[in-house]
Amino acid sequence: DADVTQTPRNRITKTGKRIMLECSQTKGHDRMYWYRQDPGLGLQLIYYSFDVKDINKGEISDGYSVSRQAQAKFSLSLESAIPNQTALYFCATSAGPLEGYTFGSGTRLTVV
Amino acid sequence: EDKVVQSPLSLVVHEGDTVTLNCSYEVTNFRSLLWYKQEKKAPTFLFMLTSSGIEKKSGRLSSILDKKELFSILNITATQTGDSAVYLCAVDQNTGNQFYFGTGTSLTVIP
Numbered sequence: 001d002a003d004v005t006q007t008p009r010n011r012i013t014k015t016g017k018r019i020m021l022e023c024s025q026t027k028g029h030d031r032m033y034w035y036r037q038d039p040g041l042g043l044q045l046i047y048y049s050f051d052v053k054d055i056n057k058g059e060i061s062d063g064y065s066v067s068r069q070a071q072a073k074f075s076l077s078l079e080s081a082i083p084n085q086t087a088l089y090f091c092a093t094s095a096g097p098l099e100g101y102t103f104g105s106g107t108r109l110t111v112v
Numbered sequence: 113e114d115k116v117v118q119s120p121l122s123l124v125v126h127e128g129d130t131v132t133l134n135c136s137y138e139v140t141n142f143r144s145l146l147w148y149k150q151e152k153k154a155p156t157f158l159f160m161l162t163s164s165g166i167e168k169k170s171g172r173l174s175s176i177l178d179k180k181e182l183f184s185i186l187n188i189t190a191t192q193t194g195d196s197a198v199y200l201c202a203v204d205q206n207t208g209n210q211f212y213f214g215t216g217t218s219l220t221v222i223p
Contacts, residue, residue, distance in 0.1 A: 043213040058210065100146050103154040
């Protein structure tokens with residue numbers, strides 16, 4: 001089983017719909033992140049959390065919200081999806097500073 | 113402004129060639145620089161370079177960090193088709209809580 005699991009793997013949704021992307025991990029890491037990846041723009045940080053009670057906005061948090069339900073679970077919601085949120089979304093975990101990320105397999109989201 | 117700039121954007125080589133990928137960065141209070149390999153989906157970790165570890169090697173891959181000139185290179189010798197991927201560079205800061213990623217270099221190795 002993967003250390004970091006994202007669901008769904010692929011999703012097509014309509015403009016205006018609410019959608020949730022889920023991430024769970026078995027690494028036991030406290031730090032969890034949501035990134036989006038667009039062609040030519042690299043990975044951009046949406047939100048991050050260092051424990052269940054700690055939620056922080058990243059570079060591009062507008063239009064997104066998150067929930068850290070447990071140490072192992074970190075979900076990302078698009079309240080009202082719009083086409084420019086079409087992207088590849090990655091969840092990542094880390095044990096702490098000076099530790100690299102472990103990435104999930106990604107969720108490819110298309111908003112039509 | 114861009115904190116991490118990678119070059120070239122893409123590269124096509126033949127099997128057996130040696131390639132050098134570049135990553136320049138501009139962050140204050142630099143802490144570490146990471147290299148990742150991204151094939152179809154999830155990036156996978158290659159190297160972490162810090163002030164106390166400025167050169168890393170693993171098989172045909174090696175990387176160095178020049179903290180004075182603010183750049184790193186990733187070398188791949190005797191390339192194979194399995195090296196075809198996007199290579200990502202990321203840096204973080206002592207005062208920050210995230211890694212800043214470059215846009216990546218797309219490497220294609222032709223048989």
